[in-house]
Amino acid sequence: MTADTQVTDTTDAPGPAGGTLDAVGVSAWFGQRKVLEQVDIVMNSGEVTALIGPSGCGKSTFLRILNRMHELVPAATLAGSVLLDGEDVYGTALALTEVRRRIGMVFQKPNPFPAMSIADNVTAGLKLTGRRPADREALVEECLRRASLWDEVRGRLTAPAGGLSGGQQQRLCIARSLAVRPDVLLMDEPCSALDPTSTRRVEETIGELKEQVTIVIVTHNMQQAQRVSQRCAFFLAEEDSPGRVVEQGPTEQVFQHPEDPRTADYVNGRFG
Numbered sequence: 001m002t003a004d005t006q007v008t009d010t011t012d013a014p015g016p017a018g019g020t021l022d023a024v025g026v027s028a029w030f031g032q033r034k035v036l037e038q039v040d041i042v043m044n045s046g047e048v049t050a051l052i053g054p055s056g057c058g059k060s061t062f063l064r065i066l067n068r069m070h071e072l073v074p075a076a077t078l079a080g081s082v083l084l085d086g087e088d089v090y091g092t093a094l095a096l097t098e099v100r101r102r103i104g105m106v107f108q109k110p111n112p113f114p115a116m117s118i119a120d121n122v123t124a125g126l127k128l129t130g131r132r133p134a135d136r137e138a139l140v141e142e143c144l145r146r147a148s149l150w151d152e153v154r155g156r157l158t159a160p161a162g163g164l165s166g167g168q169q170q171r172l173c174i175a176r177s178l179a180v181r182p183d184v185l186l187m188d189e190p191c192s193a194l195d196p197t198s199t200r201r202v203e204e205t206i207g208e209l210k211e212q213v214t215i216v217i218v219t220h221n222m223q224q225a226q227r228v229s230q231r232c233a234f235f236l237a238e239e240d241s242p243g244r245v246v247e248q249g250p251t252e253q254v255f256q257h258p259e260d261p262r263t264a265d266y267v268n269g270r271f272g
């Protein structure tokens, strides 16, 4: 889409506090192999929901189903539904581009465009949505502030993003995600490539963002799940069975008073 055909966005202010995502009876397959079985999770606005569980239990697959990235894998199929504020993400009422705009994703490894300037990185996703901000500079500043990066980069907005540290690059990717005004941010182990200090900065950012954007985070770090999330779902795939949610609820309850002994074993580090 050229700049001429872009729509100028006159409503530049951030929206209300995110959207509610409701996964109902979600199952998933890669070819013949079923990897998720009947997952039901409500991910509330204003909260961080953490998805925890051992490697291979389907957390990332579930996350990618939420914004229709699962279907990018050949032979990947699914059953069940995902509702964003009651609207079917897989239905005809919501265009795929609108789904991906409203449900953004931050990946394990920071993936800014390294040769592009810091400011251009922030607005890079806007081209895909066909929207042009009424005040680009203000949007860049606002998103960098919301991603807790502004103070570190305000003097070098035209410098290439590749010059930033790993933690700064990840917060830049968060700023880029925010620029398209998502309702939900999906985060797949966003700190696993970061040092402890950068991890804490990203966690603080998550804490501040949750008032504006619903956050769903996959993490292997049990301390992190407890620090950042209000609700938690424990996935497990036992003996070649597909992954299921064994237990979910308020994070404090799942960690301090788990109902299922398998949850207790996992959160206390006895396996996984």
Ligand SMILES: Nc1ncnc2c1ncn2[C@@H]1O[C@H](COP(=O)(O)OP(=O)(O)OP(=O)(O)O)[C@@H](O)[C@H]1O
Pocket: 030, 035, 053, 054, 055, 056, 057, 058, 059, 060, 061, 062, 073
């Ligand atoms: N593209 C793919 N093609 C085939 N199988 C896949 C693909 N991606 C994932 N799987 C399989 O699906 C299952 C769930 O994988 P997934 O990555 O969702 O688990 P996970 O819980 O996120 O694991 P981890 O914590 O290691 O990232 C695994 O058995 C994995 O091998």
